[in-house]
Amino acid sequence: MGQENFDPKRGRALLRMMERIRAFEEQACLAAERDKLVLGAIHPSIGQEAVATGVMSTLNQSDYLLSTHRGHGHTLAKGADPVAMMRELLGREGGCCGGKGGSMHIADFNVGMLGANGVVSANITIAAGAAHGIKLLGDKRIVVDIFGDGAINRGPFLEGLNWAMVFDLPILFICEDNQYSATTKTSSMTGGEGAAARASALGLRATVVDGNDVEVVADVSAEICGRLREGGKPEFLHALTYRQTGHTSFDPAAYRPEGEAAEQKAKHDPIARQRDMLATAGVSEDELDAIHIDASAEMIEALRLAAASPFPDDATVFLDVQDIGSPAVEAY
Amino acid sequence: MPKLTYAQAALEAIRHSMTADPKVWCVGEDLGRGGVFGQYKGLREEFGEDRISDAPISEAAIMGAAFGAALAGTRPIVEMRFADFALCATDELVNQIAKARFMFGGQSRAPMVIRKPMGLWRSSAAQHSQSLESWYTHIPGLVVVCPATPQDNYSLLRAAIHCDDPVVYLEHKNIWANEGEVDFDLEIPIGEADIRRSGKDVTIVSWSNTANVAVEAANALAKDGVEAEVIDLRSLWPWDKSAVIESVRKTGRLVVAHESVSVGGFGAEVVATVAETAADALKGRIRRLGAPRSLIAYAPNLEDKMRVTAEMISAAALETTGS
Numbered sequence: 001m002g003q004e005n006f007d008p009k010r011g012r013a014l015l016r017m018m019e020r021i022r023a024f025e026e027q028a029c030l031a032a033e034r035d036k037l038v039l040g041a042i043h044p045s046i047g048q049e050a051v052a053t054g055v056m057s058t059l060n061q062s063d064y065l066l067s068t069h070r071g072h073g074h075t076l077a078k079g080a081d082p083v084a085m086m087r088e089l090l091g092r093e094g095g096c097c098g099g100k101g102g103s104m105h106i107a108d109f110n111v112g113m114l115g116a117n118g119v120v121s122a123n124i125t126i127a128a129g130a131a132h133g134i135k136l137l138g139d140k141r142i143v144v145d146i147f148g149d150g151a152i153n154r155g156p157f158l159e160g161l162n163w164a165m166v167f168d169l170p171i172l173f174i175c176e177d178n179q180y181s182a183t184t185k186t187s188s189m190t191g192g193e194g195a196a197a198r199a200s201a202l203g204l205r206a207t208v209v210d211g212n213d214v215e216v217v218a219d220v221s222a223e224i225c226g227r228l229r230e231g232g233k234p235e236f237l238h239a240l241t242y243r244q245t246g247h248t249s250f251d252p253a254a255y256r257p258e259g260e261a262a263e264q265k266a267k268h269d270p271i272a273r274q275r276d277m278l279a280t281a282g283v284s285e286d287e288l289d290a291i292h293i294d295a296s297a298e299m300i301e302a303l304r305l306a307a308a309s310p311f312p313d314d315a316t317v318f319l320d321v322q323d324i325g326s327p328a329v330e331a332y
Numbered sequence: 333m334p335k336l337t338y339a340q341a342a343l344e345a346i347r348h349s350m351t352a353d354p355k356v357w358c359v360g361e362d363l364g365r366g367g368v369f370g371q372y373k374g375l376r377e378e379f380g381e382d383r384i385s386d387a388p389i390s391e392a393a394i395m396g397a398a399f400g401a402a403l404a405g406t407r408p409i410v411e412m413r414f415a416d417f418a419l420c421a422t423d424e425l426v427n428q429i430a431k432a433r434f435m436f437g438g439q440s441r442a443p444m445v446i447r448k449p450m451g452l453w454r455s456s457a458a459q460h461s462q463s464l465e466s467w468y469t470h471i472p473g474l475v476v477v478c479p480a481t482p483q484d485n486y487s488l489l490r491a492a493i494h495c496d497d498p499v500v501y502l503e504h505k506n507i508w509a510n511e512g513e514v515d516f517d518l519e520i521p522i523g524e525a526d527i528r529r530s531g532k533d534v535t536i537v538s539w540s541n542t543a544n545v546a547v548e549a550a551n552a553l554a555k556d557g558v559e560a561e562v563i564d565l566r567s568l569w570p571w572d573k574s575a576v577i578e579s580v581r582k583t584g585r586l587v588v589a590h591e592s593v594s595v596g597g598f599g600a601e602v603v604a605t606v607a608e609t610a611a612d613a614l615k616g617r618i619r620r621l622g623a624p625r626s627l628i629a630y631a632p633n634l635e636d637k638m639r640v641t642a643e644m645i646s647a648a649a650l651e652t653t654g655s
Contacts, residue, residue: 066400095437096437096439097436097437097439098437098438099437100434100436100437101435101436101437105435105436107435107436107437108439109436109439109440114400114403114440115403115432115436115440117428118427119427119428122396122424122427122428124396125392125393125395125396125399125400126396126397126399126400126403126424126428128393128396128397128400129397129398129399129400129402129404130400130401130403131400131404132397132400132401132404133400133401133402133405133406134404135382136357136382136383136401136406137355137405137406139404155392156393156396159388159390159392159393159396160393160397162388162390162393163387163388163393163397166388167385319438320433320434320437320438321433321434321472322433322472322473322474322475322497322498323495323496323497324475324495324497324522324523324570325475325522325523325569325570327472329570330570330573
């Protein structure tokens with residue numbers, strides 16, 4: 001992305017969303033570690049915010065998104081309410097999923113977010129199916145499916161991408177490559193040339209981008225989504241980024257080579273890079289600081305509101321399982 | 333009323349449901365050519381290739397994509413070809429489809445029918461003969477249906493397509509050609525047992541093809557002066573507890589028979605429920621018949637060792653009556 005095409009207005013909006021995602025996850029981690037209010041595991045995407053932000057900047061609310069267990073950023077960028085999301089992480093009434101899903105199953109169908117998934121790779125066939133449904137119904141939407149680099153080593157990757165090609169579906173598959181499969185380097189577990197080569201072999205047009213450059217991610221996503229909206233074939237985006245935290249908020253990530261995380265943070269942090277971009281374009285430090293401060297304040301308030309919310313009513317435990325043979329009628 | 337085979341009855345159910353609701357569609361391997369058992373024959377000509385959709389041999393994608401399409405607002409009928417192959421799509425069914433509505437706090441539904449032809453089919457051996465219906469009863473979120481007659485296969489398939497829950501629909505592949513009259517106007521709610529034969533002396537509870545075998549056994553018992561009541565559960569979740577309890581209270585005797593492995597089978601659930609709620613009504617010891625906990629062989633004589641026969645059911649019934 002050259003400075004000559006840089007749009008500071010869009011640049012500010014992209015920075016604002018990345019700051020909001022990071023602030024949300026920093027508050028979520030504090031809620032887990034400091035406050036002991038998040039009881040289950042959460043998987044932060046700190047360092048990966050440019051992918052969620054850049055991609056979602058090109059989507060309409062009516063488009064569908066499917067995500068992973070590391071999906072807070074995607075969900076927030078798709079337009080979900082951070083208070084409802086934080087309530088969900090705390091298992092509270094008013095959470096996006098009524099406190100039944102938690103962090104790993106966060107979803108907001110009102111903004112087209114059809115669910116994070118606790119099973120790696122599982123969302124790939126489901127996302128292809130959502131695109132299949134769109135085609136059958138004649139809807140004007142597209143689907144974006146985001147999964148991690150670990151997901152390319154499970155079968156649904158092959159089955160889902162092939163499905164999308166065979167049925168010529170309006171879908172963009174994105175491998176958000178943070179370099180780690182849980183706590184193991186993905187490169188040590190992956191044969192061949194990796195994600196984009198595999199997608200190409202199945203016939204998808206594959207693009208590799210610097211996933212820490214939000215401007216590039218936004219531009220490339222806009223081009224691809226434009227092609228999909230005009231009836232183009234399914235495409236694949238391999239976004240290279242880095243997970244600055246451990247696998248979960250409780251993982252110190254001691255398995256990483258010494259200095260790796262420090263170097264990534266110093267040189268490739270997507271928020272710092274976007275701030276530099278805006279500063280070079282003449283945006284004042286005060287204004288950039290204000291974006292950061294506003295995002296922090298919003299998410300501190302989200303956590304405060306979530307922590308003040310009650311747990312869900314016990315009576316909801318048997319609701320929304322099934323209509324016929326519902327446990328609310330017979331559970332034994 | 334038309335006389336239809338078990339397979340034709342299902343085909344008519346799909347035809348009528350697809351005509352009534354343009355959101356209903358079918359997806360699976362070889363469907364365009366009519367399906368491996370001909371149970372979709374002619375539907376592609378009528379509804380086109382988008383709605384009778386040929387899939388790659390990708391069971392996980394068939395199940396997962398159908399689920400995604402259900403989330404997007406369609407009502408898929410998923411064909412798994414053989415119940416055995418559905419095991420390739422276990423994560424999609426058990427972790428995704430069954431749980432989505434609950435995990436997402438009621439934001440979504442998965443209105444799907446998953447057809448899984450099951451059961452012994454001469455010399456199909458261990459990977460094409462299994463009956464795993466009890467597994468699915470153990471998964472909250474799923475409805476489990478096991479029709480035994482053409483009428484039930486028509487009415488219950490229509491009910492399954494109409495309902496908003498994911499339904500595991502287990503047809504028995506040895507009875508595709510069984511014939512019977514089918515009333516297209518007859519609605520049968522899922523969860524209601526059928527008293528296939530009334531009797532006062534002993535209750536025989538069964539489902540799927542073994543319910544047909546149980547009727548044969550009851551007819552033979554009648555010649556010996558024993559009047560057996562045959563209850564075809566038709567669905568295993570939900571299952572018609574009250575029909576079973578009421579019958580046991582009348583007869584005081586119970587035989588449960590099914591084709592699947594006896595150990596951990598759904599028969600154990602039926603027997604335990606009777607023991608918990610109607611033990612006082614029992615006049616003889618309960619008998620439970622199922623396959624031995626072993627594997628289904630190819631050779632016919634070995635395969636037959638896995639069968640629950642009419643003779644075995646009659647003998648068990650006589651045993652409960654002390655005859």
